[in-house]
Amino acid sequence: MDDQASRERRLEQALEVCRPDGLPADDAASAFLAAEMAARPGVAERYRRLQGLDARIAAAMREVPVPGDLAGRLMARLAAERPAREVSRRWLLAGSGLLAAAAGLLVAVWLGLRGGQPLSQQYVLDEAIRSFENSPPELQHWLSDSPPGGFPFSGMLLPGRQVRWQAIADFVGRHGVAYDLSGTEAGRATLFVVAGTVEGLGPAPALQPFTTAGCCASAWQENGLVYVLVVEGDPTAYQSHLRLPTGPIA
Amino acid sequence: MAESPSRVNITNLVADHHRAVYQYAYRLTGSVPEAEDLTQHVFLAAQRNLGKLHKLESARQWLYAILRNRFLKEKQKHWPLPAADLQLDMEDVPDTQLPETAIDREQLQAALNRLPDDSRLVLVMFYFEESSYREIAEQLQLPIGTVMSRLARAKARLRSILFRAEADGRAQPSNGGLASLAK
Numbered sequence: 325m326d327d328q329a330s331r332e333r334r335l336e337q338a339l340e341v342c343r344p345d346g347l348p349a350d351d352a353a354s355a356f357l358a359a360e361m362a363a364r365p366g367v368a369e370r371y372r373r374l375q376g377l378d379a380r381i382a383a384a385m386r387e388v389p390v391p392g393d394l395a396g397r398l399m400a401r402l403a404a405e406r407p408a409r410e411v412s413r414r415w416l417l418a419g420s421g422l423l424a425a426a427a428g429l430l431v432a433v434w435l436g437l438r439g440g441q442p443l444s445q446q447y448v449l450d451e452a453i454r455s456f457e458n459s460p461p462e463l464q465h466w467l468s469d470s471p472p473g474g475f476p477f478s479g480m481l482l483p484g485r486q487v488r489w490q491a492i493a494d495f496v497g498r499h500g501v502a503y504d505l506s507g508t509e510a511g512r513a514t515l516f517v518v519a520g521t522v523e524g525l526g527p528a529p530a531l532q533p534f535t536t537a538g539c540c541a542s543a544w545q546e547n548g549l550v551y552v553l554v555v556e557g558d559p560t561a562y563q564s565h566l567r568l569p570t571g572p573i574a
Numbered sequence: 575m576a577e578s579p580s581r582v583n584i585t586n587l588v589a590d591h592h593r594a595v596y597q598y599a600y601r602l603t604g605s606v607p608e609a610e611d612l613t614q615h616v617f618l619a620a621q622r623n624l625g626k627l628h629k630l631e632s633a634r635q636w637l638y639a640i641l642r643n644r645f646l647k648e649k650q651k652h653w654p655l656p657a658a659d660l661q662l663d664m665e666d667v668p669d670t671q672l673p674e675t676a677i678d679r680e681q682l683q684a685a686l687n688r689l690p691d692d693s694r695l696v697l698v699m700f701y702f703e704e705s706s707y708r709e710i711a712e713q714l715q716l717p718i719g720t721v722m723s724r725l726a727r728a729k730a731r732l733r734s735i736l737f738r739a740e741a742d743g744r745a746q747p748s749n750g751g752l753a754s755l756a757k
Contacts, residue, residue, distance in 0.1 A: 351708075380676065388596070398588050491584075
């Protein structure tokens, strides 16, 4: 009697945990269940009904509405954590030297991370073009919800039909946001936005951009942010993204 | 073409997996704020440990593992289970033909919320993650026999709560839900 009760208990467990296609043939519970189903048609029918019910529970389990702005808030939180970690790493390096040198280094790092360290115009242009050329479209993951605060789209540009963005972890040593301005017919275009200042840089994109073999670029600064627009193609393609009809304001 | 590990970055992980991670977190915690907190923790931990992710194909399982570890750490103080929950409760397996009715997602969550944390975890791994009991045992580092009994018990208990809720509502105008399964 005890053996029979134990057998039934083992069967109940196997009915619950064995997936029809999820276990190797040598799995003991699956083999036991298969033997019981072959010997007892009622067991097979019960297993079939349980599998059907499991499928419906699984479908309901995956039905969870996701807040629409979740990705944006996650990226903002992730971006906010980065500077603290960089400071920590630099502090560890500086700790092996003299206290005075370490303190000086920390001050320099602090200023740099706050965007107070000046950048050069050519440096940000070169870095933007390099990032643009090294980021093929198939490896980019643009988001369509609200971008993290602090890196707004520039009013100097035409945003196109849909503004898409992604966080950038390390552009000229800073984090920020890249906006995708690519249209369905026009070539690729990306706007990089990071905190900082560039000495002598104007407050609007140039009408005549810096050009390379395959793309055009221009940099400007607004409200403590550096903007760099990189466009695939010639100056005409570049100018199609500008909101201002005339050239540089600076 | 598979993306090389050097192209893995946190932006891609968020874009590709934030929905699934949040859904998993919601089913485990049962509340939107807790699910958002847990999701945020997962991606912060992922950002700090990105160098440990060697294969892009296993990114989702890696994120799920971070999520489970955090959940377990937070909930550990509530374990072990009370003895009453250790009884195998199989009588609620319906013996009649089951109609093809959908299960309401909120009713399912209400039932999950009434289960102990460890039962909820194995159920979410079984139904949401589609793990086998062997995989669950491996991930949770538990003996296979323990996982088999825990999973069987949790599934039966989940059905029991779902059916009872439907049966209670049967006196009300029927919505064609799970009550009919328990007849």
